[in-house]
Amino acid sequence: MGKTIRDESTASAYWAAVNTFCALRDVHVIADAPVGCYNLVGVAVMDYTDAVPYLENFTPTSLTEKEIASSGSSEVVCDTIEKLRAPGRQLILVSSAESEMIGSDHEKMLLMKYPDVRFFPSNSLGENEWQGRDRALRWLYEQFDDKKNATVELGTVSIIGPTYGCFNSPSDLAELKRLIEGVGGRVAHVYPFESSLCDIALLKNSDVIVQMYHEFGSELAGVLDRPVLQTPFGMKETEEFIRKLGVLLNKEREAAAFMKEEKRTTLKPLWDLWRGPQAEWFPTIRFGVIAAESYALGLKTFLQDEMGMQCIFSYDSADADNTMVRSEIQQKQPQFLFGRIVDKIYLAELDSKTRFIPAGFPGPIVRRSLGTPFMGHSGMIHLLQEIVNALYDMLFNFLPINRQTASGEAPAGKMAWSSEANAILNEMVKKAPFISQISFGRELKRKAELLAQKQGRDTVTSELLQMMN
Structure with missing residues (x-):
């Protein structure tokens, strides 16, 4: 019996191709896809996020039952091409899962009728979105490179990777720049996010290439044959990035001066937090991460290795077993969970007190502000600010507030507890995040005593607690 997958973690390579090609200013994508597919990606419903904006350069062939069952899609493809052809516009035809299932390969037809239109077989049924983006970026270079020898422009840096549908791209890209x-x-190109087709051949002229994400971009970075750096997370990686970039650009003096200024300005809040009472909490914080590879690795590196917090699990969402993820959340009860909307749903299902911080798609979230980075020095400050503010918010629960309660919501009098019940209560409280254990234990005790009172008991027993667990 095959494994049941609960909640897909990534989209398919079809969405990857659309999100990659549509980011280019002079490209118009034709999707050989069924009626209704426009609603999924064209108006950003796939992730419920404005990381996929309204795509004006995207048109589906709108396959119907007729094309899928009998005639094939060549005719509707030709009709769509005729309607969209225009000077200065490059058409790229992308296959979908449905067109691949009926064997629609338009390569030969396009060569004969429309040699200026390119066909990209997305392999929607065989690859996830990261594999699809990796292949799409390299394919674009192979199709549109001018084949001339590289003429390196000293001091220039090109960034490859930012495409539509990537979590937190605007902020992290701004920090990288x-x-x-x-x-x-000098940032020469941001490919494909801020590029057009004519920029593709110029990538090989860059002095240095920065690959923004671990999960894709390495295939293209490899064929460009230029020095490659990876976007950093945390203090050590960022300082190393600045130093290495200074060496590669022959700007060691500028890099050293910049690092000195960073410590005086951008990083100042970090020293203040570290020297303040908040730092006492850091070793007690238990967190988990389920996100794309770059964020899963980066958050663990910064928060655990540098800030001393406890990472109880960190998963790359591309291959995470979501059933196991839900089980881990239930058993380990992290104080903070960096994740996707599916992980927030698991927390709600388990009635967990864990604080959720969005760190990946899919998810209903807007990330267009440039003030919410995760990467680089600014990312460190943003993340610590989020965590410390959340800790202050948790402490609010300890304030002696006189809350109004409805009748029957509090036990009528003092209730006795068996020794076994007390032992079970202590074990249950230990599973809660450290800083919230007092309020968590108080709430558990109140609920247990209310349940005992409703059942007419004068003692809370181990059996009653097991009923609640």
């Missing part, structure tokens, strides 16, 4: 420019580099 800030670091590059701080060292004295």
Whole structure:
């Protein structure tokens, strides 16, 4: 019997191709796909997020039962191409799962009738979105490179990776640009996010390439044959990034001066938090991560290895077993969970007190502000600010507030507890996040005594607690 997958963690390579190609200014994507597919990606319903904006350069062939069952899709593809052809517009035809299932391969037809239109077989049924983006980026370079020898422009840096549908791209991209420019580099291209087709052939002329994400972009970075750096997370990685970039650009002096200024300005809140009473909490914080590879690795590196917090699990969402993830959340009760909307649903199902912080898609979230990075020095400050503010919020629960309660919501009098019940209560409380154990235990005790009172008991027993667990 095959494994049942609960909640898909990534979209398919079809969505990857659309999100990659549509980011190019002079490209119009034709999707050989059924009626209704436009609603999924064209108006950003796939992730319920504005990380996929309204795509004006995207048109589906709107396959119907007729094309899928009998005639094939060549005719509707030709009709769509005729309607969309225009000077200065490059058409790219992308296959979907449905067109692949009926064997629609338009390569030969396009060569004969429309040699200027490119066909990209998305392999929607065989690859996830990261594999699809990796292949799409390299395919674009192979299709549109001018085949000329590289002429390296000293001091230039090109960033590859940012495409539609990537979590927190605007903020993290802004931080990456800030670091590059701080060292004295000039950002030549952001591919494909801020590029057009004519920029593709120029990528090989960059002095240095920065690959923004671990999960895709390495195939293209490999064929460009230029020095490659990875976008950093945390203090050590960011300092190393600045130093290495300074060496590669022959700007060691500028890099050293920038790092000195960073410590005086951007990183100042970190020292203040570290020297303040908040730092006493850091070793007690237990957190979990389920996110794309870059964020799963980066959050663990920064929060655990540098801030001393306890990472109880960290999963790459591309291959995470979501049933196991839910079980781990239930058993380990992290104080903070960085994740996707599916993980927030698991917390709600378990009535968990864990604080959820969005760190990946899918998820209903807007991330267009440039002030919410996770990467680089600014990302460190943003993340610590979020965590410390959440800790303050938790402490609010300890304030002696006189809350109004409805009749019957509090036990009538003092209730006795058996020794076995007390032992079970202590074990249940230990599973809660450290800083919230007092309020968690108080609430559990109240609920147990109310249940005992409703059942006409004068003692809370181990059997009653097991009924609640």
